Amino acid sequence: MVALDLVWLVPTLPLAGAAVLLFAGRRLGRLAGWLATATVAASAALAVGIAARLLDLPEAERTRVVHLFEWIRAGSFRAAAELRVDPLSVTMVLVVTVVGALIHLYSIGYMAEDPRIGRFFAYLNLFVGFMLLLVLAENLLLLYVGWEGVGLCSYLLIGFWFERPSAAAAAKKAFVTTRVGDTALLVGIALVFFRLGSLDLSRVLDPAVAALQPSGVFTIIALLLFAGAVGKSAQVPLHVWLPDAMEGPTPVSALIHAATMVTAGVYLVVRTHVLFELSGVALTVVLVVGLVTALYAALSAIGQDDAKRVLAYSTISQLGYMFVAAGMRAYAVAMFMLVAHAAYKALLFLAAGSVMHGTEQETDLQRLGGLWRRMPWTAATMAAGALSLAGVLGLAGFFAKDEILAVASGTGRGAVWALGTLGAFCSALYIGRLVSLALLGRPRSDRALHAHESPPVMLLPLAVLAAGALGLGVLMTDPRTGTLPAFLAPVLGEVPHGEAGLPKGVLVALSQVTALGGLGLAWYLYGSGRVEWLALRERLAGVQRLLAHGMYVDDLYAAAVDRPLRAAAAALAWVVDARWVDGLGNGVGRLTQALAGAGRRVQTGLVRTYALAFLLGAAVLLVYVGVRR
Amino acid sequence: MRTPVAYFLVVSAALFTIGTVGVLVRRNALVMFMSVELQLNGVNLALVAFSRLHGDLTGQVLTFFSLVVAAAEVVVGLAIIVSVFRRRRTANVDDLAELRW
16 A cells, blocks of 8 residues: 655656666666666556555545645745645546556667667656646646646657757747747736635635636636646647647657647646636637637648648647537546547557658658558557547547537537537548558558568557557546546536437437548548549649648748748847947947047147146146135 | 245245246256256245244155155156166157157
């Protein structure tokens, strides 16, 4: 039995691993990967122990705040380094450590040939440490430390192959774009302090706060917190960094940009849902942004030719669904989707990485194909992930998406349900397209033809995650009495339900029609060989380009933000700086020179002139003294 | 009968004026130096005269100081003039005008 007080070890172990690897990583060589994996696995074991201990306690006692040390004390402001152990944070810790450990293990194989493997695992460990700090923090300021820490690690890992200019640029883009949201989050945290007098979650989650009158301040606070979540979770309009973030190594995409860091935004909203409920508007904003993102990204994913970019847009879309759930107060459903998504999306990314590993880093879907013969394990696990994502009956993804749509329909949000179903159809279509183009048909390049299966160290995590993607639904058999919702209920409350809309059976049937229809259409177009999809693509070139460019949002930002800023900067540089600021400096210099040039004429070098000056000076002094008398 | 103090002051002023004009119009460094001595002695004379007038020895003591300092100054000044003359073959101060703008 593990004492809950040992929770401080959970983030400390990976952080210690990162410290060791930063200094000794190069000397450890391949051992670095095993060390890093061991630290995260140990954290995962601890987390399992803590979760088991928590389940043993009666429901009312499942929240524990572990005080580590006094951190900041300044005037009335107090922030302690405290970790919060409750069902919500433990759920997140389990996701982060278990998926993290699997991805660490996978990376040992994937990064084996990389000369900077020590540094890679140091960053990866550092990321896990910060992520655990984020989800365990009792204090919003400590949460913010973790929040920025994972952002830093994301930057470092996207730009891990910084020799490639595109990777360096993508890292910068991710950092700057999320910074927009982070700034809003910091302001929101400051407002929480001004309004509630404390940043401790115990204060925020206090029933007394929930009983306050809804007011405009809380709308502003909630929207600022949500802005942070939008940046971190790549929601419209701050989503542009995530597709580019695929420049990083694939395990990084799986860990940071699918399973954990990008879900931090969802966690933040769910964690502070009390504040959102105190505002009439904020939850609606969350719902609308999530829905727009879910649809937009699902559509854009259809047009991507790069396997990883398909998955990146897919992640954006799925995160949108989580926000839709949170926006409807179905927090437990959002959390289940987060857990399920962590499994099947990490799986899909790792499978894509396995494909890249076997085909000399080929990610272009036009040049893959027919891989199931050469990489049967990778293909099987990838298909499992795809089916789960598409929402085929009984798999993890089904319970997640279906429950969101059921809540939408049940609470009378018909439009949300309809658009969500449309998004689900698109999801099935893009993931079916990905699988069909990569695995089915004939190899369309030499690399695909000579593909080879990955080593066992990479296949084992795939198998474990595939089991999760297929079977995690057991946690969510029912939105109220299922294992996970019941576990989370003391923190998050019940999932709302209603009798509006269509009956449950019809909803399930419709969701299966969309899922199987999307998959079937994708197979017919891209996998069956009966349709010349390249010809079809030519005919729909306009649509294809629109989707492939993510509806030109990047170009819009370039035109609306980037170019005006650059023009303004140029104007400032040439007019204000070169003319005015420099003019001031140069003017002072020139004036001094002129004065000095005139003044130095006094120094004639003739002794008698000086003597005359003495005399006159003495005379003046004498007169002055005389007059003063 | 004592000589009135005005007599001394007239001589003193005359000495000082001659010295001043000498410093201003002569070009030879040595002559300028001698003129400075004239100025000094003019002042010394005034000091002694006033000292006697007031029956206070302070003025005479100050004169001794002045004489000693002047002697020291002459030592340094003459040394400089000699060394300049050795180097430049001239003691004309108008020719020694390099230290200017």
